[in-house]
Amino acid sequence: MIMGRKPSNRPTSFDIAYRAGVSQPTVSRALRGSRSVSAATRERIEAIARELNYSVDKNASSLRSQRSNTIALLFFEEQTLDDSKINPFFLAMLGAITRQCANRGLDLLISFQKLEDDWHVRYQDSHRADGLILLGYGDYTLYRSRLQQLVGQGTDFVRWGSVNDENLGATVGSDNVGAGRMAGEHLLGLGRRRIAFLGQADEHYPEFADRYRGLCEALGAAGIAPDPALLRNAISLEDEGYAAVRALLADGTAFDAVFAASDLIAIGAMRALAEAGLSIPGDVAVMGFDDIPAASMTNPPLTTVMQDLKGAGERLVETLMAQIEDRQRPAETLPARLVIRRSTTG
Amino acid sequence: MIMGRKPSNRPTSFDIAYRAGVSQPTVSRALRGSRSVSAATRERIEAIARELNYSVDKNASSLRSQRSNTIALLFFEEQTLDDSKINPFFLAMLGAITRQCANRGLDLLISFQKLEDDWHVRYQDSHRADGLILLGYGDYTLYRSRLQQLVGQGTDFVRWGSVNDENLGATVGSDNVGAGRMAGEHLLGLGRRRIAFLGQADEHYPEFADRYRGLCEALGAAGIAPDPALLRNAISLEDEGYAAVRALLADGTAFDAVFAASDLIAIGAMRALAEAGLSIPGDVAVMGFDDIPAASMTNPPLTTVMQDLKGAGERLVETLMAQIEDRQRPAETLPARLVIRRSTTG
DNA sequence: AACCGCCATGCAATCGAATGCGGGCCCACC
DNA sequence: GGTGGGCCCGCATTCGATTGCATGGCGGTT
Known part of the structure; x- marks a missing residue:
C-alpha cells in the first residue's frame, strides 16, 4: 500500500x-x-x-515520557445493536466526560465493543492510552472475567456501575439503593401499594439489583412486604418493558404502579399499558430511571430518576487519573434525584 | 508534578x-x-x-512512520449546550463512524468544540491524528473561515454538511434537496396545500436551505407558488420550533402542514400546536427531519426523514482516508428516505 | 565452473522530544 | 581573593519501531 x-x-x-x-x-x-x-x-x-x-509532536513526546495523556473510553453492549439504539444514557455521559478531559488537557479515544470481544487488552499495552473508562450495561457475570484480566495485567481503569465490595478496579456509580428508595417513597407517598419492579435484579445486573433493594427498603419502612410476583425481569430495552407488562397483565397480577429500572424499559411499559387501555397514572403510575431525552417527550411525560452526569464525568476522569498517578482512590457514589412528571402525578 | x-x-x-x-x-x-x-x-x-x-508501541510506530492511524472526530455547536442537549442526530452518527473506524483498524479521537474556539489547528499539527471529521450544526458563515484555514494549512478533513460547490475540503452529506422534495410530495399527496417550513433557509444553514429548495420544487411541480409567509426561521432547538409556530398562529397565517428542518424543531412545533388546541394531523400535519430516537415517541409519532447514518459513517471515513492518501474524492451525496408515522397520516 | 540474480535478513540511521548529569557563570560570603 | 552555592543551560542519550541500503546464501543458467 x-x-x-x-x-x-x-x-x-x-x-x-x-x-x-x-x-x-x-x-x-x-x-x-x-x-x-x-x-x-x-x-x-x-x-x-x-x-x-x-x-x-504527540508521538515523540509520548514515546519518550511514556505518558500519552490520552484515555480510552470503551462502551460495550451485550450484542451489537443498531446504531440508533445505543444507550442514550451513556451517550449523554459522553458529553460530560469529553468536557472533563478537555479541561485536563487529555485526549479521548473512543470505541464501541462487544462484550465478548477482547477489548480488555491492547489499549494500555500499546501505549495508546494511559488508562480506560468502561461504560456499559451488560451482564456483569460475563464481564467480570475481563475486569479480572485488566486488574491482573495492571491496567489502570475505572468503570461505571454498582459500587460493590468486589474491588475489581475503581468504580464510580450512582447511589442506586438510595435512588430506589426515593422512587419507592415517591410512589408510596402517592398512595400506591402494589409496585411492580421491571428489571433483572440479580447478580447479572447489580445496578438493577441495587435499585430494587432500595425499593424494598422503602416498602419495608412502610410496613409492606415485597411481593415476588411484582418483580419482573427486563434488560434495558423498550421491548423488554413492553413484554414484562404484557406478562403482568396476562397473569392477572394486580399492580397500581410500575418502577422500571431504566427509561427504555419504562417507555415500553407505557406502550403496553396504553394498548391495554389503562390510563397513566390513573390506573398505573409509571417511573423510569436515567432521564434520557425521550423521557420528557412521552405521553404523559415520564417521572424518572436523574443521575448526576456531570459529576459522573468528573469523577470518572478524576478517579482514573488518580489511579494512573498511583494515588489510590476509593470507589465513589453519586447522589441521584427525582424528576417528577405526569406519569406519576397526573 | x-x-x-x-x-x-x-x-x-x-x-x-x-x-x-x-x-x-x-x-x-x-x-x-x-x-x-x-x-x-x-x-x-x-x-x-x-x-x-x-x-x-503506538507512539514509536507513529513517530517513525509519520502515520498515527488515528482520526479525530470534532463535534461543534454554536454555543456550549447542556450535555443532555447534544444533537441526537450526531450522536447516532457517532456509532456509524466508530464502527467504520474499527473495521479499518483506526483509532478515533473525539472532542466537542465551540464554534469560536480554534479547534481547527493542532490536531494534525501535533500528529495526534492523520485527519479530521467535522460534524456540527452551526452558522456556516461563522465556520467557513475555520475551514479555509484548514484548507490553507493543508489539513486533511471531511465535513458533514450541504454538498455545495465551494470546494472547502471534502464534503459528505444527504441529498437534502431530494429529501425536501420527497417531504413536499408526501404532504401534497395528502392534500395539504399550505405547508409551513420551519428552519433558517439561508446561507447560514445551507442544509436547511437545500431542504427548503426541495420543498419549493415539489410545490412548483404541483403548480403552487411558495408563500414567503410560510417560511419561518428556526435553528435546531425545540424552543425555536415552538416559537415559530406561536408566531405563525399569532400572525393568523393559514397553514395545514408543517415541515420542520429537524426533528427537534418539529417536536417544539407539535408542543405549540397541542397547546393551541389544534389536532395533529387533523388540523395540521407535521413532519420533521433526522429520525432521532425521540421521533417515534412523540404523540402522535412523528413522520420524518431518515438519513443514511450507516452510509454516512462509511463515506466520511472512506473519503477522509482517500484524501489522506492523496487520492482525491469528489463530494458525495447520500439518499434519504421517508419514515411515515401518524403525525401526517393520522 | 563461473556468474547472475533474487530472496531473506541484518546494519545503522531515523523520527522528535524528554531527561540525567555535568558545567559555566554570577554573586555572596568569609 | 578564594571558594561555595544557586541558577541556567548544553551534551549526550534514550524511548521503540520503521526503513533505505548492504549483504550473505542459494539456485539456476550457459
Missing part, C-alpha cells in the same frame, strides 16, 4: 531552538514550564513557537 | 527478536506482514509475539 507521505515543513523543537539561540532541550523545558528555564528565555521561546505555529 | 511512571516489563520488538533468533527489524517487518520475510520466520515471530502478549 502506498502511504502518500506528504512533505511537511512542520517546525520541530530544533527549529525553535535555532531561532532562539538555545539548545533543543531548553526549548522542551521552556514549553513544558520547567522552572529551570529563566523567564526571559521562556518568553522568547514561547513567542517564537507561536510565530512558527509550532506544536509538540 | 510526580508522574508515577510504573515499572513496566512490556516486551519490545527486541525481546521478540532475541527469542526468535532474528534481528529486531525482521520482527517489525514480520508483524506488519511485509512479504520480504519468509513465511516460516513470520509464523515463528507471530507465535512468540502472541505468547509474550506483545503489542506494537
